[in-house]
Amino acid sequence: MRELELFFGPQHLGMVGNFSITLKVEGDRILKADANPGFLHRGFEKLMENRTWMQNFPLVCRINVVEPDHMELIYSMAVEKLAGIEVPERGKFIRSIYCEMARVGSHLFGLWAYANMLGFDTVAHWAMYHRDLLLDLFEELTGARVYHIYLRPGGVRRDFPDGFTDRLVETLHKIGGKVPDYNATFFENSIFKKRAEGIGTVTREEAIRMGAVGHTIKATGMKYDIRKIEPYDAYDQVDFDIPVRTGGDAYSRLLTIRDDMIESVHMIFKLIDKMPKSGEVYTKTPNPFKWTIPEGEAYVRCESSRGELGLYIVSNGGEKPYRVHFNTPSYNHGLTVLEKALVGESVSDVGNIMISLYVVAPEIDR
Amino acid sequence: MEELKKKLLAYFTDLTIQIHDDYRMCINTQKETVVSLLNYLKNMGYEHFALLSCIDWIDKGEFELIYILSAYMEVCDKYQEKEQGIIIIKARISRDDAKVISVINVFENAEPYERELHEMFGIKFEGHPRLTPLMLEREYEIPPFRKDFDTLKYVDNTFGKIPSIEERKANYERT
């Protein structure tokens, strides 16, 4: 049969995000895939070198549209490490609760994208609706629905409003009560299973070789989670499990996401129970106009909803960072894992595989 | 980590190693040693190539390449020192003759990182199969992440000068 070159995205119905893949196909089979990012490159890392430490914090969240919170977290963690700032106890718990809310929201968004891709519009709408309920809570807590700009170096910007935890628990119960419906219509639906099982399989060895993180490697049975390996904020004070699967295919990845979401909800309940009832939520940082950070470098990492998120930051003792480099999970997944996982699959499964790897294009481009 | 440090110092000659209290090990080395060092560390269990970055020390006329490695772990309920550790390898290369041997053969996922550094800093990775632009649409005279790339000047030249609010207001009123 004849070999064809097929441009998949960025303007393709099956593509989520500003991302493109150049496929070499023979009939329906993919022989070679070339990931082609850069449609959303905004040069954040360069931009951050031109802004002060405080001015950078409203900026970093914009790197990732789906889950801005872990970007704020990783930047704050890096600055705190460089400047030697301690976060107060209540601040740590608020941060953890906030990040777990973000994880649930992000996974729901991923579920929307995936279900939408497969044509399960009912489930997709549910997921979007439930994410919206979380966005309402975010709006109440931070003042914005998507770019929250809430975690700041030293802690968080504002304390919880009165009665916020009650409303949070209520909303999470409301979402959790729908899990049986999600299961019935989606996860236990044989159509989904048939579409996802055995698709885009990444074995353990391949995953390690290609530097996969997050649910991609969890779906091969490895309990690799930064929250456990290098606990930050309040994660060392609660007990939680890391859900894994062994299939390594899109089906296992989606079930891992579902379990991770449920685990996160349970974790929020535990965190709320253990949280100090009062106290400071942030440590006062120096005057933003005079803030200089001593010379040094730091590599910090946290577990975002898509996997290990790292930040390498260098200060030359000035008012601005000297170099910032984000190591985002989608970078590996979208540029290395995806190219390998697509080989041998059918064209109709490109979106399926890509979203099951949870590739978020803005995160690659930065 | 101390043990690993001893082993490394016995095996390699041109390393300076510092261990920080948060399980960060910082290794300064030469660019020629990087590949064999990465290979050695990979066999020691540091299989996760987390990041390849570059810092432009323009005052010294050098690029500093940063390779960050960590370890995968099966079960994370039992911590081991090795598994929490992060190894940061640093090698300096000249800014004028920015060439270094690619590490793709050791770590497959270094490929996009090297591509990105090539287009952003203009570093040539020898042995890399496709050093084509990754993010950008074309190659620039001065690669954009170098410190001597002036973003404001670039914007002015490319998109024309952006007028200030006062100037814009005056313009609106005129039209």
Add this chain to the structure above:
Amino acid sequence: MPKTSFLNPFKAIKYLFEKPQTLKYPFETKEIADRYRGFHKNDWDKCTGCGNCADICPNKAITMVEIPELPNKPEEGKKNKRPQLDYGRCCFCGLCVDICPPGSLTLTKDFLHIHFDKKTFTFIPKDEKLNKETYKAEKEYSIFTASLSQRKEYYDGFSPDIRYALFKPDRIEMPEIEPDERKLSFIEQVIGYDKEQAKEEAGRCLECKLCEEACPAHLKISDYIDAIYRDDPKESLEIIYEDNPIPSICGRICMAHCEDACSLHIRGDSLAIRWLKRYAADQIKNFKEELELKPGKPTGKKVAIIGAGPSGLSLAYFLRLQGHDVVVYDELSGGGGIIRIGPPTYRLPLDAIDKDVQYIESLGVKFKFNTKVGRDIGFEKLLNDYNAVFMGIGNTISFSTRVKNSEKCTLALDFLKDNKIGKQRKVTKNIIIIGGGNVAMDVARESIRLQHIQFPEQQVITKIVSLEGWDQLPATKTEIEEAKEEGIRFNPSWGPKEVVLDDDGNIRGLLCKKVKSVFDEQGRFSPTFYENEEKFLEGTMIIEAIGQRADFSFLPEKLFKRLEFTDRKKIKVDANGMTSIPGVFAGGDIVNINMDAVTAIADAKVAAEGINKFLNYD
């Protein structure tokens, strides 16, 4: 792995019979959260125009624009600039709200703006009080017409909260000696910051420079504070010396108009600018060795300065840097003028004065102390011998109340002068001070110290009688507070009627009458009394501290007649600091109405430029 079936999805059919969750926007709207970060609102009455919001804005969406119809009062720390937003650039992060020192900037819950004209997206936020036509009441407001010019009133979202502000509102407390200890001796009350404290305090400065406009001498305050923050007191002192040659003195007794204008002052404590200046001056032990200031190239012109007070010292310094020959005449034995005799040792030790004076002397200024113009040397001789003459003589004669027997009383300046540079006065156990200004406070606090020294472990009483009521007292708040802490009793709103003597002619007490009002309708000083409401205060010594005037007796009569005065009995000077007599300049307390050291420096700066001009045209 869960069991799967293609029949499972049909369970979702039950949702067909439930109420839809979608809002029928815009007929059905959602309650917007209280912290919502929408459009800006700015309380113009509170806003000081400091520009911190424009400085912190990461997107440079804020520019400060001048509003000509607003009053520009830089001396009060209020500029007529207000922030202008460009919503093409704003990212609604709210950093401007968290940095706003007066807390005037607020984000509201409004977020709708649709317009075909791009320029409506740059606008200057106001609030309900000023802009009634934009802010609609709840029932008039509709989201169909909502825009930047159709907003809901009292619809605040993300609001300023001092607890979460990006600046530090609280001052680093200045270590002081406790009242019970300090009233026993003349030890300096304020200990001074150490390095860490100074750095931390300097780090609070937001660099908005409102203080620089409020300072009469326009010191580059934010620059020298920043140098202290960077731990470089030498650079800091060099910056101070550009505008103020008496930092050790000003660092202690400056009236600190800058601190009143400080933008942090509105919701917190103002920056301790005066103490930081003192820190910079105290850190450098030897000015001559550390500072690299050189007198200018000799010009051959000669200037005589009468009075080595703040204005005279500053002028001598500024003129010397220009290269003129400067001679300073003063009747006292050292420099400082009124500063040397007025402020008690616990506020301003003589060492601090001499440190500044000696540095000015080391630059080549000649001082002729113990030389009174008019007595030891004639004024006309000065006019002949020198190219220009400057009068910075200050107010040196205390007023008396002139009530019956008032000649038995002591005058404030004589009392202070003797205590500071002469022989300590003998006091009695029960002292009455008449007056409510800073001099009266100095006299009272000095009296209580002398009483404690001369009558140790005994009951002593010091009272203040003032015409003004509590809230009108002209003395500064801190002075009054500190005097109260030391145990001084106040009798506000009482005027002296008669000094009562006993049979031997010694003072027995003061008969007072109740004050009706101190000022007349035009705000001029003209006290009226209830003549029949009287009070007798016991006391064996009375000190009058009701004000001072200048002594012009050194001027020959025909020259004095040519000297013009203003309505407020000050010498009239032109824009160059020159009096109505050509070649005679004046400054300090005899010219300005503030009557403090830093205004005297400002006068000296004006006069220095004026003299320079005058000499070059000559």
